[in-house]
Structures are given as structure tokens and as C-alpha cells.
Amino acid sequence: MLTIGFPRAMAYYYLYPFFRTFAESLGAAFVVSPPTTKATLNKMEFCPTDEPCVAVKLLFAHVKELLERDINHILIPCLVSVEPDNFCCPKFIGIPYMVQNALRDDARVLIPRIDLYRGDDAWQESFVAVARSLGVNSRRQALAALRKAAMVQRRFDRTVAEKRLTIEEAYQLYDKGKLFNGGPPSTPTAKKPVIGVVGHPYILYDTISLDILKQVRHYGPVLTAEMVLPEVAKKEIDSIAEGERLWSFEAQVLGAALHFLRQHLVDRLILVGSFECGPESIIESYVEDEARRQGVPFLLLTLDEHTGEAGLVTRIEAFMDVAPEKRPEVQVPVPAPERRLLPGPPPERMVVGLPSMGHLDLAIRCALGECGIDSLPTPHASKEIIELGKALSPEFVCLPFVITLGQMRYLLERGATHLLMVGGKGKCRLGWYAQIQEQLLRKLGYEFEMIIIDSPVPFARRWSKFRGAIKEATGNASWWRIIRALYNGYHRIAAIDRAEKECHRIRAFERQQGTVDKLFRRFVRAVEQAPDSTTVQQLLRNFLEEANSIEMEETNPVRVRVLGEIWVVLESYVNMHLERLLGRSTDPRVWVDREISVTNWFHQHIFPTREALRRREEIKQAAKPYLGTEVGGHGHISVGLTALARQEGIDGIIHLMPFTCMPEIVAQNILVQLSQRFDIPVLTWIITDQTGEAGFETRIEAFLDILKERKLAGGL
CATH class of the missing domain: 3.40.50 (Rossmann fold)
Incomplete structure (x- = not known):
């Protein structure tokens, strides 16, 4: 009889009856790793990185204990979505692949996937595949086992709640076959x-x-x-x-x-x-x-x-010992927050403020202006902005939340009547930023309207809300005016992204370093003032012509691919002006390869182009052997771009992620293994509000020295 090992961590505490029933219905023995001991804690070093939460590290330790018992197979489910309308946390999605990449014999990991979000039954085939690994080739038998497992789990959850048991108590009764017996709740x-x-x-x-x-x-x-x-x-x-x-x-x-x-x-x-x-x-x-x-x-x-x-x-x-406050005698509605008057007289017109990501705020503010809406310039990230956001933020929220919240406070203090923020609930926390930020700001008494722009897809369910948000943000402008404004805004950010890509190349060869940066700064100011997209296109042509006339010299640059979470990749203050730092390097010279941009995201998700979709699929396929499904944010892309790096002429990878970023924690864990597998240096930099510039520059210089030595050794 085959034996399946199940780590006593994460999914065990939610779905143990489900997976035990499934395995035993197929004739396999189901063994759970022993409870955590001090010895178990010592095995958490099996986790390749220290960034995951303790739950992930404990799962690695329990897998290690099962491997030491010579179990035939380790079952680690990929829980994408256990309900139709939402997802699971990225760590539940990525953990089986994190473990699989850490093992030399990854065939021992069985990865059944549950994904109800898509609304189809395709995910059930992963359970059929697990059954085949156990020697059960009958699809009908596998699906019958799956249905029985789901029924047992539903009955278990209801019984636990009705009897007011803890999970620990319920599992003890379940293992003894006594859970479903009668008995009143405690x-x-x-x-x-x-x-x-x-x-x-x-x-x-x-x-x-x-x-x-x-x-x-x-x-x-x-x-x-x-x-x-x-x-x-x-x-x-x-x-x-x-x-x-x-x-x-x-x-x-x-x-x-x-x-x-x-x-x-x-x-x-x-x-x-x-x-x-x-x-x-x-x-x-x-x-x-x-x-x-x-x-x-x-x-x-x-x-x-x-x-x-x-x-x-x-x-x-x-x-x-804390004395409880006096309870309200009856449940009351949520009270309106105490309002705080904004500086100056009451606003007589709509003034929009919005957080930034790279140069995106420039394009959006120009589009709002074309619709007749006033907006405030978004402050760049700074120590002042960080402190404004940090004072209100939950302890372990990521840095993008903190800084965008700080920017919102800054804008409200300077007269913004409306805040514009993206939404879209998914696997990472971004979709919840606006709601929590609004709650925190209203707690201080700020008076404003929060406009949340969510995805319009699927149109049948979300178009109405999307349409309303767009209309509110543009002062109920006509659709013709809105479309024209968005078209012109798109061309502004697309031109800036194209110019930045040219800067990445020229920095590696320009004789007088810094020449193209001066040209680029002048170009961005001109784009912001341009009256229309035709002018923007002419400005871009002029920039490319001037940039390519810069005096060059023969160099042998190293190619460095910058990837990671999009916000920290694009925010220069937050990433310590990484691209400028790399461009200043003289020995070696550096040619930056950064594929992540607003324009690329737009082409892949909003108005897809054939080239963008082809590249997206290429990255997805490259990631698939190491991360079998998307984990949210840019985690999947980080893995795919790293897997493609060597064949695309890249010498090294710099991986940027905010502290506690869930998708990038999954990616970082896997990148450790890919670095060894593909023999390519990877430097992961975890960014917090405490990140120091001096230490950052020292790490970058040391990393570039490694790349230079490798390049010289390869050329001998």
C-alpha cells in the first residue's frame, strides 16, 4: 500500500478531513507528520529563505520530517480558490511549488489544485492525476473519491460549529471516529x-x-x-x-x-x-x-x-486586567467619523489627488485636465510622506500601502476633495488598499470622496460600477471626451516608457555619463506640458534622435535584468534610484533590462496587443515548471523572467520586493533554486522604510563585481 504524507501545517488545519478521505478512498495510507517540537523548529532552515511567515517555514520543517520517514509521496495542495468569488492567500497557492523546487526529487510531491474561481471543473483533473500517481487509473473512481471528500469536509465544518469545538478537539474526535456522534454544544x-x-x-x-x-x-x-x-x-x-x-x-x-x-x-x-x-x-x-x-x-x-x-x-x-468599556445596550449603526476641516475655505470645486507609481500620475492628471477636472501634483515618495503614512498603517502592511497613504494625507492637507485609487480584489492586498486607507483617513476626520477604479471585467457584473467611477472622476464628462482624454494620457505614459527603455541602453555606452538622463528629464517635462498626443509623438521622435546622437564609446556592458513587484520597480525613491545607480557604474558598465512597465501591463491586461500577449504566454510557459499557477502581483512574472534570463543574454538578476509582499515572497523562495539551476546570480533586495542607501549601494557594487568577473572568465 502506498503511503501519503501530509504536513501538519497550513492546509492541514483547514482541510485535513477532506484530503484524508480522498486518499483513503483510493486505497492509500494517510500519515500526518507529528506535532511540532523543538526538533521540528530546527528543521525550518529547510526553507530556502527567511522571508515567509512562520506558517510556511513550519510546513517546510514538517515536510523534512516526513521525508526522513521515507514516505512514498508528500501531498501539498495548491489552494487557489475554495469559493467561487474569492481567492486564497498567495502562500497557499505557491507553497507546493516552493517545496517542490527545494527538493531534488520533486516527483515525490503530489499537488492537487482547488480552483473554484474560474467557475469550471478543470481543476478536478489535478485530483485525477494524483489518483493515477497512486495507481488508480479510473477517472470515475477518482472523482467519486473527490465528491466523498467534499461531503465529509462540509459535514465536519458544520459539526464543529454546532458543537462549539476547537479544530484541535474536533480532529481528536474525528480520528477516533466519534466526532459525528450526538452531544450538545458546549x-x-x-x-x-x-x-x-x-x-x-x-x-x-x-x-x-x-x-x-x-x-x-x-x-x-x-x-x-x-x-x-x-x-x-x-x-x-x-x-x-x-x-x-x-x-x-x-x-x-x-x-x-x-x-x-x-x-x-x-x-x-x-x-x-x-x-x-x-x-x-x-x-x-x-x-x-x-x-x-x-x-x-x-x-x-x-x-x-x-x-x-x-x-x-x-x-x-x-x-x-483592562476594564471593559460600557457596552451599547443595542446594536447601533456605524457612527459617522468626526470630520476634520480642510485648510482654508470650503472647496467650491472638485480637486482630485492620486498616489503615484513611476510617471503614471502625470498621464492621469493630464487626462483629468482634458475633462476639465483640477488635480494636485502627486508628491514624490520621501521621508515626510513615509512618516505621514506610517503613523496610520497596520504593522505588517507593505510599503506601497504606507507611502500611497502618506501621499493621500499630503494631498488632503493641500486641498484635495477627491482621492482616486485603483481597486480590484485579487490574490495580493492591492485591491484592499483603497478601502482600508479610506477607513484610516476618515478616522482622523478628513472629509473627502474616495473614487475606486476597479476592473470592468467581467462586464456583466462590474461594468456598471466601473462606469460610475469613471464618470465621477471626470465630472460626468461625455464618453467622447473621456475616451479622447484617456487616449492622450495613454500616449504620454507610453512615450515616457519608450524613452526610458532607450535610456537603459544608452547609459551603458555614452561617453559622458549622465547626458541621456538630462535629456530624459527635459523630455518628461515637455510631455507633461504637451497639448495633445500628436505633440507627444513628435517629442518622442525628437528625444530618440537626440539620444542616438549622443557620443558613444566601445564598452562591454553586463546585462542586468530588474524585476519584482511593479510599484517598487517603478518608484525610483523607493528603490534608491537603482537604474540611475547602475547607469553610473563605470567598471563594469551596465545595460539595464527592465520589462516591467505601465505600458506593458496595459498591453497585456486592458487593451492587449498580439506582441504583448505572445510575450506574456512565453513568460508563463517559462515559469510553469517552477511555479505552476499565478500567485498574484508580479510573482509569476518574476519567476518566468528569471527562467528566461540566460537564453536572453542576461548576466544577472536584481529582484526588488517590498517587505511582506506575499507574491514576491513566493517568487523569492523559488528564485533561490533557479539561480542554482540556471547558474545566474540573483540579488533580492527587500525594501522597507528603514532601507539605507549606503548599504544598498555597497551590495549593488559587490553584485556588479561578481557579474564582471563572470563575464571576463566567460570571455577567456
Whole structure:
């Protein structure tokens, strides 16, 4: 009999009955790795990088323990979407591929994929493939096992909620065959405070939590998120704009927390998370606000492998000593925030402010101007802007959130009446920025309107909202005027992107370094002032002609590909003016290859061109052997561009990512293996508000020295 090993981490705490039922229905033995011990923690170094949250590193450690037991196959599911309208966190999508790339014998990893978002049953074929790996060639038998597994899991989830069991208690009963027996739900003991403890079960019930539930139970009975029926949690989530599109597991945690608070079921609430948990930085604001509204003391506990028991106990003791506020006698609507008057007289006209990404704000402001809408210049990222955003931001939210929030505050203080921001719920956090930022700004009393531009696709469901946002942003201009303005705005950013690409090449050969940069700065100012797209096109032709007349010299430059999360790649202040730094290098000279741009994204996603779609598919196919599905953001592209690098003449890779960026954490983990596989140097730079320029330049110089030595050795 074949044996399947299942790591006691991540998906285990959500779908153990499902995968055990599936495997055993096919005649395989199903073995779960033992509970986490100190020895397990020592095996977390099997994870190639230190950036993933502790849950990911624990999964690597548990895989290591299963491999040491000589298990036939390791099952690690790829959970893309377990509900039709939303996704799972990128780490649940990418973890099987992260582990697969870390193993020499990757054939031992079985990767069934669940993806209900697409609305079809294509994902079921991955379970059929797993069945074949186990020697079951009957597709009918595999699908029957899949249906049975889904039925058991649904029954399990409902039973746990109805009996008010923790996952840990439920699994013990399930393994003994006693879970589905009769028995009333547990009832909180009278005269003791009821404490809600919510968070991911893979943290709460792992040894890493230092048995936090046991410690909290000293003070009273505990309610956890799995004790709330999914439909009840969903009803609470529906009170949040687009709450149905929140990540599935986080939606259950948030929905349960809101239910406990609004129904006055708990006297205190603790949200337990892990260091660097991306989704938690989004739901944290909603939980904290509701706890404040209901007068319930709230504690956020963030744990990792270094958390000490003494400090944890002290924090819980102090929290339990906090006197609860007076509860409202009845549930009341969300109160309107205290308004803060903007500087100067009340605005008499619409003034739009928007965050920046590279030169995109220039194009958008020009388009707004053509529609008769006033806008404020977007401030460049700076220490001042970072501090404005950091003062309001959740602890582990990514740097793009912090800086764009800081830019919003700056613009509001200078008279903006409307803020324009992108939306679009997906796998990374970007789609939730605008909602959380609006909530945080209104908490300070700012008075403004937030206009969120979401994707219009699919048109049947989202066109109406998209149309309304565009009309609001343009002052209800005619569609002819809007289309003309967007057309001219597109040509401005496309011209700037084309000119930047030429700068990348010329910097590697110009005799007097810095000549093309002066020319480019003058070109950008002219594009901003140009009256129409015809003028912009002429400006671009003039720039290319002047740039190519710059005096050149013979050099042998190294080719450096810059990739990563699009915002930090395009924001020069945030990436320490990386491209300018590379362009100043004299030994070696550097030819930057940067494919990520606003124009390329536009051509691949909004108005696709044949060339852009061909390139997108090429990158996707190159990534597929190492990352079998998209994880959000530019994580998939980072892997694909790295896999293509050597054959495209690239000497080295610089990978940029903001601290806690979920898709790029997945990519970084895989890039470590690709660097060895393709023998290409990869430098990953993790950017925070504490990143120092001196250390950055030293690392870049050392990296370039490596590339120069390799190039010289290759030429001998």
C-alpha cells in the first residue's frame, strides 16, 4: 500500500478531513507528520529563505520530517480558490511549488489544485492525476473519491460549529471516529468573562502558539472562529464593501470576530497572527474598529518562532486586567467619523489627488485636465510622506500601502476633495488598499470622496460600477471626451516608457555619463506640458534622435535584468534610484533590462496587443515548471523572467520586493533554486522604510563585481 504524507501545517488545519478521505478512498495510507517540537523548529532552515511567515517555514520543517520517514509521496495542495468569488492567500497557492523546487526529487510531491474561481471543473483533473500517481487509473473512481471528500469536509465544518469545538478537539474526535456522534454544544460557564480568540488555526493550534488557548482559558471560556457557521460569518462579511471577495480563510476569521462582537457574545477579543502575515494586516483594521465600537477590549498578538512564553503570558495578564468599556445596550449603526476641516475655505470645486507609481500620475492628471477636472501634483515618495503614512498603517502592511497613504494625507492637507485609487480584489492586498486607507483617513476626520477604479471585467457584473467611477472622476464628462482624454494620457505614459527603455541602453555606452538622463528629464517635462498626443509623438521622435546622437564609446556592458513587484520597480525613491545607480557604474558598465512597465501591463491586461500577449504566454510557459499557477502581483512574472534570463543574454538578476509582499515572497523562495539551476546570480533586495542607501549601494557594487568577473572568465 502506498503511503501519503501530509504536513501538519497550513492546509492541514483547514482541510485535513477532506484530503484524508480522498486518499483513503483510493486505497492509500494517510500519515500526518507529528506535532511540532523543538526538533521540528530546527528543521525550518529547510526553507530556502527567511522571508515567509512562520506558517510556511513550519510546513517546510514538517515536510523534512516526513521525508526522513521515507514516505512514498508528500501531498501539498495548491489552494487557489475554495469559493467561487474569492481567492486564497498567495502562500497557499505557491507553497507546493516552493517545496517542490527545494527538493531534488520533486516527483515525490503530489499537488492537487482547488480552483473554484474560474467557475469550471478543470481543476478536478489535478485530483485525477494524483489518483493515477497512486495507481488508480479510473477517472470515475477518482472523482467519486473527490465528491466523498467534499461531503465529509462540509459535514465536519458544520459539526464543529454546532458543537462549539476547537479544530484541535474536533480532529481528536474525528480520528477516533466519534466526532459525528450526538452531544450538545458546549456552553460558556456563567460569571466568567467569555474571551474570543480568533486567528489562523495553523498558528493557534501549533506548538508555536505556546498553548495560548490554555493560558486564556484560565480567565474564562473561549470562543474561536471555527465555532461560527460559515453562512453566519459570511452574513457579517457582507456588511463590508466587497467583503465576499476577501480571502476565504481570512473571511471566516473576520466574520467570526464581527459576529462575536456585534452579538455581544464575548467580553474580550484577541486576534492572534503571525509575523509578516499579509492578509491579517487587512482584517486587523476591521476587527479593531468593531471592537472599539462595541466597547470590547481588543488585543493583537503577533507570534513567530522567537516568541517567548514569559512575554506572552505577561501581555495576556495585562490585557485581562483592562476594564471593559460600557457596552451599547443595542446594536447601533456605524457612527459617522468626526470630520476634520480642510485648510482654508470650503472647496467650491472638485480637486482630485492620486498616489503615484513611476510617471503614471502625470498621464492621469493630464487626462483629468482634458475633462476639465483640477488635480494636485502627486508628491514624490520621501521621508515626510513615509512618516505621514506610517503613523496610520497596520504593522505588517507593505510599503506601497504606507507611502500611497502618506501621499493621500499630503494631498488632503493641500486641498484635495477627491482621492482616486485603483481597486480590484485579487490574490495580493492591492485591491484592499483603497478601502482600508479610506477607513484610516476618515478616522482622523478628513472629509473627502474616495473614487475606486476597479476592473470592468467581467462586464456583466462590474461594468456598471466601473462606469460610475469613471464618470465621477471626470465630472460626468461625455464618453467622447473621456475616451479622447484617456487616449492622450495613454500616449504620454507610453512615450515616457519608450524613452526610458532607450535610456537603459544608452547609459551603458555614452561617453559622458549622465547626458541621456538630462535629456530624459527635459523630455518628461515637455510631455507633461504637451497639448495633445500628436505633440507627444513628435517629442518622442525628437528625444530618440537626440539620444542616438549622443557620443558613444566601445564598452562591454553586463546585462542586468530588474524585476519584482511593479510599484517598487517603478518608484525610483523607493528603490534608491537603482537604474540611475547602475547607469553610473563605470567598471563594469551596465545595460539595464527592465520589462516591467505601465505600458506593458496595459498591453497585456486592458487593451492587449498580439506582441504583448505572445510575450506574456512565453513568460508563463517559462515559469510553469517552477511555479505552476499565478500567485498574484508580479510573482509569476518574476519567476518566468528569471527562467528566461540566460537564453536572453542576461548576466544577472536584481529582484526588488517590498517587505511582506506575499507574491514576491513566493517568487523569492523559488528564485533561490533557479539561480542554482540556471547558474545566474540573483540579488533580492527587500525594501522597507528603514532601507539605507549606503548599504544598498555597497551590495549593488559587490553584485556588479561578481557579474564582471563572470563575464571576463566567460570571455577567456
